[in-house]
Amino acid sequence: MAQPYAPPCQDSQIRSEPCPQAAGRLPQPKTQTLGLAACVLASSMAFIDGSALTVALPALKAEFGGSVLVVQWVLNGYILALAALTMVGGALADSLGRSRVLTWGTIAFALTSIVCALAPSASVLIGARVAQGAAAALVTPASLALIGELFEKSQRTRAIGIWAAMSSLTTAGGPLLGGWLVEVFSWRAVFWINVPIGVVALLLLLAVPNRPSEKPGRFDVVGSVLLACGLLALVAAMSAIGPAEGGSDEEALSLALPMTLMLFVAAASLFAAFWYWQSRTDHPLIPPYVFRRRRFAGLNLATVAIYAGLSMVFFLLPFELVEHRGMSSMQAGLVFLPFTLCVAFLSPTFGALSERVGLKTMLTTGALLSSIGFAWLAVEQGAAAWRSLYLPMTVAGLAFAVLVAPLTAGVMASVNEADEGLASGINNTASRVAQMIGVALASLFITSSVGFVSGLWLASAFCVVGAATVYVSFRRAGQA
DSSP states (O other): OOSSSOOTTHHHHHHTSOOTTTTTOOOOHHHHHHHHHHHHHHHHHHHHHHHHHHTTHHHHHHHTTTOHHHHHHHHHHHHHHHHHHHHHHHHHHHHHOHHHHHHHHHHHHHHHHHHHHHOOSHHHHHHHHHHHHHHHHHHHHHHHHHHHHHSOHHHHHHHHHHHHHHHHHHHHHHHHHHHHHHHHSOTTHHHHTHHHHHHHHHHHHTTSOOOOOSSOOOOOHHHHHHHHHHHHHHHHHHHTSSOOTTSOHHHHHHHHHHHHHHHHHHHHHHHHHHHHHHHHSSSOSSOGGGGGSHHHHHHHHHHHHHHHHHHHHHHHHHHIIIIISOOOHHHHHHHHHHHHHHHHHHHHHHHHHHHHHOHHHHHHHHHHHHHHHHHHHHHTTTSOHIIIIIHHHHHHHHHHHHHHHHHHHHHHHTSOGGGHHHHHHHHHHHHHHHHHHHHHHHHHHHHSSSOHHHHHHHHHHHHHHHHHHHHHHHHHHTOO
16 A cells, blocks of 8 residues: 555455354454454554555655656555455465464565665665565455454444554554654654564464365466566556656657557556456456446446546655655645545545435545545645645545445445455455556656646546546446
8 A cells, every 4th residue: 555545345355254153163252352453453554554655755765866766666566466466365364264364464564564674775675565565465355354254243343443443543643653754764664663563463363263264265376477467567568658767858758668568568468368367267366247247347447547546646745745845744744634534534424424315426426526626736736735735635535535435335235245255355456456557647747847736637537537437337227
């Protein structure tokens, strides 16, 4: 994760787990409490790491010679591994046991965080971030599945509430904590946060027995490799669009254009091969039949558009605040606070409202409101901070508070109950692919003469596309 927000549909993975009471193995209350605490801490490593790192990006860029490409791959290397391997991590958790896989993932995340903190060069940092993303691909699904394994269905609402509240607090506090750490120490301190959290989570996991699935499933290694390579080629192609650093634009264009085209062709070929394999294998990573449901396909396309816009804004904004407005990292962290607080504390209220108003109305309203918030950031450049930053960020936060819960509900309602866990994983993968696309496009606006404002307008346009996609997908289904 590279932005101070959580992907949609995460709590649905908890709800979709089989009830442990039906299997006659409901854990003791003490085990449930310790297990939930371990899951919350393990998840919070990824939340804090992502949200705190957001405001550290300008300092990281400055340390590595002002290279935007380095910053881009520090973010996208992590997201690439996470997006490509999360569903494999979920399959491993089912096969080998949630507690065991969560333990392995937590150890790996803490160790790779140490490597990130001590990285002597950009290449080492990027490699460590890829490894950290692979560790997160174990931690995220295993922690959510373990909560579902520990609690029966009647207890899950309370458990999800505790997990969501703690996740919201750590996500909201991340930019402020990251800003303080960068000012007092350096960007490297952001990664050291994970080590003590990981140690405490591991100690708590000692009290949680490991229970592998009685019917372990097979996971799609070939599909995972094809998906990862396709995403890598796509992100590399978009990274090559902008002018090269340290050369003339004409020379950069003549060198970059053939390589960019080749990468796009490679990405398209790999995605086609991935889709072909999914239709042929007996254990597909993403079964094609779920996308025959128009609403499910439409909501995932809308997720990509809306979250790509959000990712662009949250990549561009720290550089604007620190490098152009002269804010400190701590002040930049405060700018993100209205957004994160709105999403954290208002999402449940709007989620309840969607049951009366309707999912289509809430989703289109939220997407259009986010477009207004991003456009406001573009229009009010140069005005006072309360008008050009805090108010539009509040509007954007309200927009995503309106969006998140209805998006989760819409995705889950568009598939059969047996496919809810799969739908959750696919939608979270879609949001992470959107992050990679957004970061790659935002990097183009930083390195070109087009500038910050044009990037905001493109982000606003993405949200309009998302709103239109939602409207069309619901209209075809004939529902409000």
